[in-house]
Amino acid sequence: MKNVLLLLIFLGSGYLRAQEGIAMKEVVTPPEVVRFAFEKQYPNKTAVWAMEYVGDDNDEIRYEAKFNLTTKTKALSVYDNLGNLKATETQIPLSQLPPKAQAYLKQNYPAKAIREIAIVVDDKNKTTYEVGIEKKTKFYDVVFDKNGGFDVIIQKD
Template structure:
């Protein structure tokens, strides 16, 4: 009887261990509506999905699809219902508006552009983000479609 009890305890314990599989935060499966919306917008692209939270109480889920566009890296941001909230495409420095480059040369002389991206929000408004490092701080400079300066934000 003791051997039977011991065997059952071991089997039960082993089955419980098998059911406590922990998925990595990187393994995100978005809702079907999000997947369908992505495939309609970016046919044939294979994304790597992640998610984060936004809103005043961090209670709104956003799904982020990072994918290779062939010449660059794209990032599409969707809400829980499959609505495209933003699309970011890494671009070369030469693709920035001339007014933005002039602003950077004048206000941040000697600073190297670390990254540049074109953003299109859910309302089809185009902006540009330019990343530079000044005084050991990473700064995102934001410009409008024509290269007019909008704001600067410090990133971690």
């Protein structure tokens, strides 16, 4: 009886871990054209790749390369399945946020709520700033335009 109970617990926990894996991005090896585009833009950098389905019907594939731009700076580049760069997100310190965004954060959030800050440049050269905020155990991205003007708050899962 003890062995049956242990087996059920083991199988149940394995099932839960498998379900958690479905919700997470899948770690993959991207197509050669995607790897080549990354290596051309970031020579001598090593990335951890993930794949995500996006679009209205989850019919588009995006490959995300997480890597260290420098020893202290993390970055993420997103490519489509043809190797076209869709966006790059680079970690920055608070001091590099536009003053308007810094003032907004100071007025609306305690400093300890800020978890990460990044500059995002998309494939159309649109620049935004994303600040990860933790509030009441929930995580939010506060998004600012290129001049530091408040844009939107997005709750993350």
